[in-house]
Amino acid sequence: xxxxxxxxxxxxxxxxxxxxxxxxxxxxxxxxxxxxxxxxxxxxxxxxxxxxxxxxxxxxxxxxxxxxxxxxxxxxxxxxxxxxxxxxxxxxxxxxxxxxxxxxxxxxxxxxxxxxxxxxxxxxxxxxxxxxxxxxxxxxxxxxxxxxxxxxxxxxxxxxxxxxxxxxxxxxxxxxxxxxxxxxxxxxxxxxxxxxxxxxxxxxxxxxxxxxxxxxxxxxxxxxxxxxxxxxxxxxxxxxx
Amino acid sequence: xxxxxxxxxxxxxxxxxxxxxxxxxxxxxxxxxxxxxxxxxxxxxxxxxxxxxxxxxxxxxxxxxxxxxxxxxxxxxxxxxxxxxxxxxxxxxxxxxxxxxxxxxxxxxxxxxxxxxxxxxxxxxxxxxxxxxxxxxxxxxxxxxxxxxxxxxxxxxxxxxxxxxxxxxxxxxxxxxxxxxxxxxxxxxxxxxxxxxxxxxxxxxxxxxxxxxxxxxxxxxxxxxxxxxxxxxxxxxxxxx
Numbered sequence: 001x002x003x004x005x006x007x008x009x010x011x012x013x014x015x016x017x018x019x020x021x022x023x024x025x026x027x028x029x030x031x032x033x034x035x036x037x038x039x040x041x042x043x044x045x046x047x048x049x050x051x052x053x054x055x056x057x058x059x060x061x062x063x064x065x066x067x068x069x070x071x072x073x074x075x076x077x078x079x080x081x082x083x084x085x086x087x088x089x090x091x092x093x094x095x096x097x098x099x100x101x102x103x104x105x106x107x108x109x110x111x112x113x114x115x116x117x118x119x120x121x122x123x124x125x126x127x128x129x130x131x132x133x134x135x136x137x138x139x140x141x142x143x144x145x146x147x148x149x150x151x152x153x154x155x156x157x158x159x160x161x162x163x164x165x166x167x168x169x170x171x172x173x174x175x176x177x178x179x180x181x182x183x184x185x186x187x188x189x190x191x192x193x194x195x196x197x198x199x200x201x202x203x204x205x206x207x208x209x210x211x212x213x214x215x216x217x218x219x220x221x222x223x224x225x226x227x228x229x230x231x232x233x234x235x236x237x238x239x240x241x
Numbered sequence: 242x243x244x245x246x247x248x249x250x251x252x253x254x255x256x257x258x259x260x261x262x263x264x265x266x267x268x269x270x271x272x273x274x275x276x277x278x279x280x281x282x283x284x285x286x287x288x289x290x291x292x293x294x295x296x297x298x299x300x301x302x303x304x305x306x307x308x309x310x311x312x313x314x315x316x317x318x319x320x321x322x323x324x325x326x327x328x329x330x331x332x333x334x335x336x337x338x339x340x341x342x343x344x345x346x347x348x349x350x351x352x353x354x355x356x357x358x359x360x361x362x363x364x365x366x367x368x369x370x371x372x373x374x375x376x377x378x379x380x381x382x383x384x385x386x387x388x389x390x391x392x393x394x395x396x397x398x399x400x401x402x403x404x405x406x407x408x409x410x411x412x413x414x415x416x417x418x419x420x421x422x423x424x425x426x427x428x429x430x431x432x433x434x435x436x437x438x439x440x441x442x443x444x445x446x447x448x449x450x451x452x453x454x455x456x457x458x459x460x461x462x463x464x465x466x467x468x469x470x471x472x473x474x475x476x477x478x479x480x481x482x
Contacts (some may be wrong), residue, residue, distance in 0.1 A: 042299070045306055049290035058283070058331055058338075062316060065286055069310035075303060090300055097299075 020138045021085070029204035030141050031085055035092030036100075036194070036201075037130055037148055038078045042093075043100045044123065045072040051115035060112075063157045067119055074148035081144055095198065099190040106186050113165055117176050117237065118183060120158040123151065124233050125187050128226045136204060136212075162237045177239040184230055261379045262326070270445035271382050272326055276333030277341075277435070277442075278371055278389055279319045283334075284341045285364065286313040292356035301353075304398045308360055315389035322385055336439065340431040347427050354406055358417050358478065359424060361399040364392065365474050366428050369467045377445060377454070403478045418480040425471055 021027045048068035055061035079089035107122070109115035127149040134145040166173040195202050207213015214222065234241035262268045289309035296302035320330035348363070350356035368390040375386040407414040436443050448454015455463065475482035 039299075042303060042306065045310070046290070046294070049287070049306075049309070053287070058280075058334065062283060062313075065283065065290075065313050066317075068290070069286070069313045072303075072306050072310040073314075076307075090298075093299065 025200055025203055027085060028200035030137065031082060031087045031092045032095070032198050032201045033130070033133060033137075033145070033204075034078050034082050034085075034141075035087075035089070035094075036096040037145065038075050038082070038089060039093040039096045039100055040126055041071040041075050041078075041148070043104060044068070047104050048115075048119055051109055051112075051119070054109075054112040054115055056112060060157075060161070063154070064115070064119065067123075067151065067154045070151055070154055071123075077144065078148055081141075096194065099194050103186055103190045107183055113162065113172060113176060114179050116158045116161055117179055117239075120155050120162075120237065121180050121183050121230065121233055122187065123155060125184065125226065125230055127151075128229045129191065132222050132226065133201075133205070136207075136214075159236055162239075166238050173239060176237070177234070177241065180230075180234050180237075180239055180241060184227075266441055266444055268326060269441035271378065272323060272328045272333050273336070273439050273442045274371070274374060274378075274386070274445075275319050275323050275326075275382075276328075276330070276335075277337040278386065279316050279323070279330060280334040280337045280341055281367060282312040282316050282319070282389070284345060285309070288345050289356075289360055292350055292353075292360070295350075295353040295356055297353060301398075301402070304395070305356070305360065308364075308392060308395045311392055311395055312364075318385065319389055322382075337435065340435050344427055344431045348424055354403065354413060354417060355420050357399045357402055358420055358480075361396050361403075361478065362421050362424050362471065362474055363428065364396060366425065366467065366471055368392075369470050370432065373463050373467065374442075374446070377448075400477055403480075407479050414480060417478070418475070418482065421471075421475050421478075421480055421482060425468075 021030075045068045048064055048071065052061045052064040052068065055064060082089040082092050107118060109118050130145055130149055134142045137145065162176065166176070205214050205219065231241040262271075286309045289305055289312065293302045293305040293309065296305060323330040323333050348359060350359050371386055371390055375383045378386065403417065407417070446455045446460065472482040
């Protein structure tokens with residue numbers, strides 16, 4: 001779809017559907033969410049570009065660098081939308097810098113394969129989480145969030161590389177399986193921290209006057225779905241989860 | 242213009258205009274050129290992503306990272322075209338890795354501002370050089386080369402940053418002016434080395450049976466034009482050249 005047509009659609013939703021945004025708490029939650037995703041993508045760009053240096057071949061380097069570029073490619077539209085909502089994109093991101101950087105510091109890959117698994121599994125987890133939240137948003141924001149998570153299938157090369165590497169050296173499988181668990185644990189730790197600190201985002205999940213929310217049981221089911229998808233991704237890579 | 246229409250145009254030129262490619266020397270020169278540009282963009286991605294770490298603000302980081310992503314974004318189409326021409330894109334790049342990496346090793350920026358000037362001036366010089374060569378190519382290749390040099394105006398933010406920085410600390414202007422001369426000198430050194438080693442590219446400039454070439458005076462004028470454009474860019478940044 002041509003970019004101009006797509007942004008017309010989004011703009012159409014916004015002007016046709018402003019009711020949600022009259023609730024300041026809702027607007028704040030959306031600003032938080034778009035800020036979190038934006039900084040997540042900027043940070044993912046940096047880490048993937050850094051990890052690309054460990055690539056054994058130029059072909060692999062280009063593949064990982066392309067994933068990095070794709071992440072950054074979404075930031076412009078997220079920032080445009082934040083500006084439309086009257087927010088400063090850089091202020092909107094500020095609260096998420098520390099938890100996201102902490103996640104990356106605690107999960108710095110020690111070699112090329114750990115970097116590949118992190119790119120695939122970490123990106124997938126984040127996308128699942130944002131997609132779950134997007135279900136509670138107005139249509140325009142939901143479309144934008146979902147479009148910003150599209151990696152255009154670029155991470156598929158990871159599956160082939162990891163499966164081949166494990167076939168060649170089976171001991172790698174055990175190490176990478178542990179690594180995948182660590183990524184999941186660290187992501188949950190940081191997500192929990194964000195939830196505790198960002199009232200607007202938590203309130204969004206709890207619902208509003210005219211908006212359905214999630215009770216504790218529903219939040220439990222949401223995390224079950226995210227965990228299941230994580231396990232499926234690990235299985236795709238040939239790793240025990 | 243939608244991507245699909247553009248690639249149809251390119252494909253149309255190729256099938257309608259294969260005469261040039263029946264000359265193996267011409268094909269080899271085009272493969273060389275597209276290989277050089279491809280590796281140049283991959284390498285520019287790496288350096289800009291690295292230099293973005295020195296950014297004083299997230300806003301600046303995103304601006305430089307976006308230039309990095311734009312460079313990498315051109316590689317896919319260049320590689321597709323190389324494949325269409327029956328070449329392996331990674332083999333086509335192989336001969337250019339060393340001179341391009343050497344250029345970057347010899348011009349590693351020592352701070353954020355040197356990085357910005359390099360992004361603006363280095364990228365501009367490379368683009369001018371490839372644009373000059375493109376004038377001697379078949380229409381399809383020329384269009385592809387020119388499209389791959391488009392930075393979508395992303396480097397414009399460099400002008401503002403550098404001008405503001407020099408206004409705040411005038412001594413910086415002298416240092417960055419020297420730095421710009423060093424970039425130009427190093428680029429000429431490596432370009433000369435490539436010209437000496439890649440017979441097909443040199444022969445392209447010299448012309449073929451049915452193709453006009455450049456005599457020494459014309460090559461001299463080409464370098465004069467490239468130097469003049471370099472001086473214009475330095476002046477845009479507020480730097481003596």
